[in-house]
Amino acid sequence: MSGAAARAFIQLALRHQALGFGSFTLKSGRRSPYFFNVGLLNAGATLAELGRLYAGRLAAYLEESGQLAAPEGFMLLGLPYKGIPLAALACAAAAADERLRGADISYAYLRKEAKEHGEGGLLVGGEPGGRRIIVIDDVLTTGKALQITLKHLRDVWRIKPLALLAAFDRLERTAPEDEDCASRLLARREEMDVISIATVRDLLPELEERQREEIERHLAEHGPAAV
Template sequence: MKAYQREFIEFALERQVLRFGEFTLKSGRTSPYFFNAGLFNTGKDLARLGRFYAAALMDSGIEFDLLFGPAYKGIPIATTTAVALCDHHDVDIPYCFNRKEAKTHGEGGSLVGSELKGKVMLVDDVITAGTAIRESMDIINAHNAQLAGVLIALDRQEKGKGELSAIQEVERDFGCQIVSIIKLADLISYLSEKPGMEAELASVSAYREQYGI
């Protein structure tokens, strides 16, 4: 694990974005841990989060024209990443996001921000079973844009529909690269080095045995 990954895990634990307990996921699975990016909820946290995303994006070397943040939690992530790319990497990239329910008055429509076109970098918090990414792909395809890649904070490294991980399935189906700041494996190695986290390590490891890849 790299230093910035350990730093990111500590940031998420400190802000209780990363918590242990019993959580029902969108996929219906019951997980002993949960990553709630909505709890990066101050200006300082969001600015710091954006720096992690922007650095991971620059490191990935993937070329893209636009950031897309799927509603809802992808919206502040795309926004803060765009700001960090400008402030810390001198790169000015347009961004846009969707509404979960189309607006029927005023400017109307389902998209807000820059026009959805070109090579799109999708940014979100986590991928579990890949449903949210597939929903976003429908929007990207409907606008004749192309998916350049996906950037998330946490790759939960879980099985998708078959034996591949949800991420591997998305990479295969859409021919794109998925980049994450941390993976479940990083969290497990962090927990295994940390005194007093034995119970969390045991429950997360058991979950990985059941759903992990």
């Protein structure tokens, strides 16, 4: 993604306080001086901009990887819960992205629990068979929950995603002994591309000195040797 697009995302998140600063306990139990909450990007115009940023990152990825010739063959898969509306936003915005040439990319999402009435099942939306799947999520931290989801996709749905697209990558290790950040380890272990609109490194130039120093200390403890 271009530096301009990453900066646009960071400024959008800062403007709506989706990036907060203080002392937070993450899902992993890790303490952090900052927190990303995509749920605070909830107004119509803001969501439209977020969708365009997702679609732009998708188009850039397909262009970079030489897959832009047939974008109709892709499906965006939203993970419960935050990834569900994000996948829908990205899918709708992709139809208006010039690089995707109005491609009718489809989307689907997974329920956490199977529905026993109506159409039933766990999968809602388009049929993934024969499509190249890009999983959509909001933030990448340790990647532990994502590994469980990817195993479920492989074992139950026989789906091996081509890529994961997140809005924000914190560039942190899953465990202290890991040699690299969760996103890069996940890419190697799962043999898939892991990409984001922006990373914590894109955030640092936008911060005051004290906030920047706190996050750099956090990265020194929980990030890889070089990010």
